[in-house]
Amino acid sequence: MIKRFSSFFFVVLLTLSGGLASAAQDTESSEFSAVDMIMHHISDANEWHVFTLKEGTPEEKHFTIPLPIILKDQNGWHTFMSSSVTHGDVVDGYTMNHGVIESTQGVQRAAFFSLIAGSQSSQDVFFDFSITKNVAGMFISVIILLLLFIGTARGYKNGVPTGVGRFLEPLIVFIRDEVAIPNIGSVKYKKFMPYLLTVFFFIWFNNLFGLIPFAPFGTNLTGNIATTAFLAIVTLVITLFSANKSYWKHIFMPPVPLALYPIMVPIEIVGVLTKPFALMMRLFANITAGHIMILAIISLIFIFKNAALGLASVPLALFVSLLELLVAALQAYIFTVLSALYFGMAVEDHDHDHAHNDADSAGKDTMVA
Numbered sequence: 001m002i003k004r005f006s007s008f009f010f011v012v013l014l015t016l017s018g019g020l021a022s023a024a025q026d027t028e029s030s031e032f033s034a035v036d037m038i039m040h041h042i043s044d045a046n047e048w049h050v051f052t053l054k055e056g057t058p059e060e061k062h063f064t065i066p067l068p069i070i071l072k073d074q075n076g077w078h079t080f081m082s083s084s085v086t087h088g089d090v091v092d093g094y095t096m097n098h099g100v101i102e103s104t105q106g107v108q109r110a111a112f113f114s115l116i117a118g119s120q121s122s123q124d125v126f127f128d129f130s131i132t133k134n135v136a137g138m139f140i141s142v143i144i145l146l147l148l149f150i151g152t153a154r155g156y157k158n159g160v161p162t163g164v165g166r167f168l169e170p171l172i173v174f175i176r177d178e179v180a181i182p183n184i185g186s187v188k189y190k191k192f193m194p195y196l197l198t199v200f201f202f203i204w205f206n207n208l209f210g211l212i213p214f215a216p217f218g219t220n221l222t223g224n225i226a227t228t229a230f231l232a233i234v235t236l237v238i239t240l241f242s243a244n245k246s247y248w249k250h251i252f253m254p255p256v257p258l259a260l261y262p263i264m265v266p267i268e269i270v271g272v273l274t275k276p277f278a279l280m281m282r283l284f285a286n287i288t289a290g291h292i293m294i295l296a297i298i299s300l301i302f303i304f305k306n307a308a309l310g311l312a313s314v315p316l317a318l319f320v321s322l323l324e325l326l327v328a329a330l331q332a333y334i335f336t337v338l339s340a341l342y343f344g345m346a347v348e349d350h351d352h353d354h355a356h357n358d359a360d361s362a363g364k365d366t367m368v369a
Contacts, residue, residue, distance in 0.1 A: 034299040041213070042220045042291050044134045045099035047082040050215050065215055067136060069094070069101055073126035082130075094126075101128060134227070137219030141206050149201075175200055175336065183340040188347050192340065195238060199231060200336040207287060207328030211321060222331075223288040225280065232276035235339045240272075243346040275342055279335060286331050290324045 048065035066083035071094060078092040085096040093105045103109075103126060110125040131139075152165035161169045180189040180196055209217040221227050251268040254261070297317040301309045 032299075032302045034296060034303055037299065038292055038295045040098070041218075041295055042223060042288060044132045044220075044224060046096065046101045046130050046132055047086065047099050048133045048136065048215055049099065067133065068131045070129040070131070071101070071126050072129065073103075073107060101130065134219050134221050134224055137209065137217070137221050138206070138227075140216050141202065141209060141221070145201055145205060171201075172197060179333075179337050179340050183337065184344040184347065192238070192242075192343050195234075196336050196340055199235075199339060200332050203231070203283065203335055204329055204332035207331060208325070210287065210291065211324055211328065220288070220291060222283060223291060225284045228280045228284040231283070231335070232280040235279060235342060236273075236276040238339075239275075239342045239346045242343060244349065246349055247346045275338075279338055283331055283335055286327060290320070290327055293320050294324070 046069060047067055050063040050065060064083070064086065066081040066086075069078070069080050069082055069085075071078040071092075075092075078094065080091050082096060082101075084091050085094060085101070088095060090104050093103055093107075094101055095104055096102070108125050110127045148164050148168065151163060152161060152168050155162040155165040175197055176189070176193060180193055184192055203222055206219075206221045210220055210222060212218055251272065252265060254264045254268060256264050294317050297313050297320065300313045301307065
């Protein structure tokens, strides 16, 4: 199995190296830029770039998968395919610049936080509801997950899982027995299992798909902070709406002297908000860093313009790619474990007065001893 994975990633890296070699062809007016190349691969776009032939020459030709463009501005709705504006053409005042839709009339893309703050008028911006590369990749991953789990559910109707169900069953049992029950409890874990299983397999599969640098994969979905932020917010919402009286009492009436409440209560509230923030940043940073490392190592060949450097950079990139297989599963596991831990803290029944009495009794027993 390891040899198969190694062979697969070696072919993938050779393909990626070939793509970078095409991007690295020097012309009189341009030089290879590792930063531009890396940002192009990890950023979202309004088209799905597959490969380029004869880049940097008059015969340059891009092969892309067109995606739907859906825009809303003060003039109404605008819908067209990205292929309509790929070569600098203009449709309804919009064109494509490096794979991203832009207005040719000086209208800026709507920034969500700017609109909330009131610093931008809805008449000065356009809203982009387009199906981007990451969104298309998410749809593909969701379809694959649905097919896998619907097939697994059908297998369970006969009492024994078949096909892919034999592979998924140990993972499902692992999440139940090693993640949900230890952190939430054997009584209350069941209602959280659907979310925990969904978030684990969604993150894990998309982490793996992001390591395959060609369509219909290669999207940096879990390395997009909007995706990780949404997952973290869902975890926060479930935690808050599942919280019992003891959870809120611990936040607003912590077991400390009354004089410390002005300090401890704000700290507890901030702690509630920093937990999902840590979830968001951990997943985003680790996945993005993995993509950047692989691309940066391969880019060394073209930065130093020395093909012999490939004897070192390609095996090193292969090693990092294999390491990313572990990171892909590890990050999905960590996100799921921490979510289960937060759920367990929210539904845990504990009595501060009882805890204090136990502590006092323990202290007295120690003094007597």
